Amino acid sequence: MLVKHRAKVCYSPPGKTAALLLQRLLFHFPPQSDTDLNSYVIGDKTILKDAGIRDMKDVEALAPPPEIKETIPAQKYRGDVSYFICTRPGRGPIVLTDETRSLINLKLGCPSEEKLVL
Numbered sequence: 001m002l003v004k005h006r007a008k009v010c011y012s013p014p015g016k017t018a019a020l021l022l023q024r025l026l027f028h029f030p031p032q033s034d035t036d037l038n039s040y041v042i043g044d045k046t047i048l049k050d051a052g053i054r055d056m057k058d059v060e061a062l063a064p065p066p067e068i069k070e071t072i073p074a075q076k077y078r079g080d081v082s083y084f085i086c087t088r089p090g091r092g093p094i095v096l097t098d099e100t101r102s103l104i105n106l107k108l109g110c111p112s113e114e115k116l117v118l
Contacts, residue, residue: 019050022086026053027062027074029081040083042103047086085111 022041031040037056041048053059064074085103096102105112 016050018047018086018088019052022047022051022084023053023062024065025081025084026051026059027065028076030059030076030078031056031081032079041086042083043086044088045086046088083111 026041031037033056035056037048037053037059038045048054053062068074099106103112104110
């Protein structure tokens with residue numbers, strides 16, 4: 001039996017670093033053309049704004065990162081990442097009294113697929 005695993009990325013650095021990282025990740029791992037950006041980047045949407053990304057046109061217009069622009073051909077892996085979860089530094093994890101708000105599947109301990117359908 002062949003099982004295909006799709007990569008899931010979750011990373012939360014502070015401030016401008018988050019925006020730069022998200023730009024690079026979206027450049028190399030853009031969603032499929034028909035994907036809704038709101039279901040591809042979930043969580044804190046202000047990081048999208050900080051990165052200058054409002055819609056899929058902005059994702060398509062991203063330039064190659066400057067560190068690779070002149071040295072190696074830019075590669076894109078369209079559709080290889082299922083989604084990104086963006087967060088901001090804060091008070092840390094909290095216990096939710098309403099488990100339906102959790103982005104984590106409580107039985108499996110991994111991101112919850114059903115929470116991503118908007």
